Amino acid sequence: MTDNPYRTLPPTHFWRNGVAETSPLNLQDIYQKRWPLAAKTKIATAGSCFAQHISRFLRTNGYNVLDLETAPEGLPAHLHNQFGYSMYSARYGNIYTVRQLLQLAQEAISGTVREDIIWEKSGRFYDALRPNIEPNGFATPEEVIAHRLAHIRAVRQMFKEMDVFVFTLGLTEAWEHTETGVVYPTAPGTIAGQFDPDLYGFKNFKLYEIRSDLVQFMNIVKKFRGSMFRTLLTVSPVPLTATASGKHVLQASTYSKSVLRAVAGQLYDEFPSIDYFPSYEIVTNPAARGIFFASNLRSVTSEGVDVVMRSFFAEHPALTTQTPSAKPTVPPATGQGAGPAPSAADEVQCEEAMLEAFAK
């Protein structure tokens, strides 16, 4: 019998040892995997902007990351992301909320596409559920639908094939079509479409809603494919660009991340098929004193991504001899107009960051 339940705890369970007196570049035991990822494990990735880093690092380090909508051969690698390719396991673009994920799964499993997801801008037509995958939209509304049909076929196949689903939880805030409940990755009017307060409403998902959506997602996909799959959750450390909650963005961002973190923690406790990887904690670690954020205090630097992924690979070792580098490989620039290679902080395609343009 001990005189105090804390006496036998390991050092990392104490703030002084685990955080205050430990280098933020080398957090010990911050992550202990729940189950291994093997070379043959088929991994599907999705989530908010930060998820692109995870997807890329997994691929670069030899993991079997699915890509059911590979880019055309004729499109050079440095243009893939611009057209929504090579970001995730299918061409869905960023999925910021769990409701958006559930919506996608319901659509893919049903095999039918809603026709009310078309936004217009300057005579071109955009898929409102992934408005950034075509830089100039589509020529006709019919094309939007045809492309989306092909896309959800790929997503169906992804759900069938995957062994592990890696999802980065990004936001609780979203805009929805008030009548139908369709949730969008960006507010109408940001990339395309027009904001009409009679049609669209702000939604800040609550903890129980997010939890319920994620459980429902797992259930319907499991039922569809006839077998269980594992899910690796992480919370994006990237704060909100802007909030429509009526509160200060710092408060709103903290709320969002707290709710998402709580959902991830609850589900981790309830479901052995769910693992949680602490990207959020690593980047926002007070001991790091913000060094993992770029000057905008929002984008995560290459060094920050590197530290995150080193913690990941400490438990899931790289399957190639290549170790995670500070900067992802950037293909050489070709043709005219090619500027300097972007940093990792700039390299993700992020519709949410576009909201910055609306700041006064």
Added chain:
Amino acid sequence: MTRTVLIGNSHLAALKQALEARRARDPETDLHIDTFGAHLNNFLETRLENGTIIPTTDRVKRVFEFTADGKSAIRLDEYDQLFAFMAVSPYYLPGYFPSFLVSPVSDTLLDQICRSWRELPLVNMIADIALACPDLQVSFVGQPFISESAPKARRMIYQALANPVDPTKLSAMRLRIKEMLQELVPSNMSVCHPPQACLDATGLFTLNEFSRGSQRLAETEIEHPEHDFVHMNADYGEAILSEIVFP
């Protein structure tokens, strides 16, 4: 008599074989045609100087001499027309589709792929030749479409059976590509589509019969292995000669 030069990489071999067959049938007729080859992308190991293409490496010089009966440089003023048989053809439509599904392609994506094709180093080189020699008619033929028997082709054909592609959409793509190419290449350069008679019913792949018995562009003439689905034979070369080079 029109003076013609054919340049290319391994895909030039089909033309060489066809020319040799023609010469064997009719040794008295001078075809006024020269061929200069270099493997893979090695034509990039040349420089264009005062209207002459000069190898900058020994390996290219050697292959030039082998393929051009001893000539080691291409004096472009000796020719009226030049045909290039290297680099992917912009009319190869599978290059516009995602690998796993024959799914629709947006106009923006198609235009971008055409522009990206124009920026390929070999295409750039050929366009530079056209720009430097405005009196020379330059025709880009490129490499053949892969054989219908290639595993990748079989996969796409299977996918197309499950999700048929509207042939009018493919025609519209070809038309748009043609329009784009007219904007992208110099005025004395044209981009040729492979002969329809060599292609399968979809127009996406080369008929299997043209990929059997293809030979290497090498110092000793060797056949490509059976699983080579990208190089074509003398019959293909003859079709090109008949329809494109000597129409």
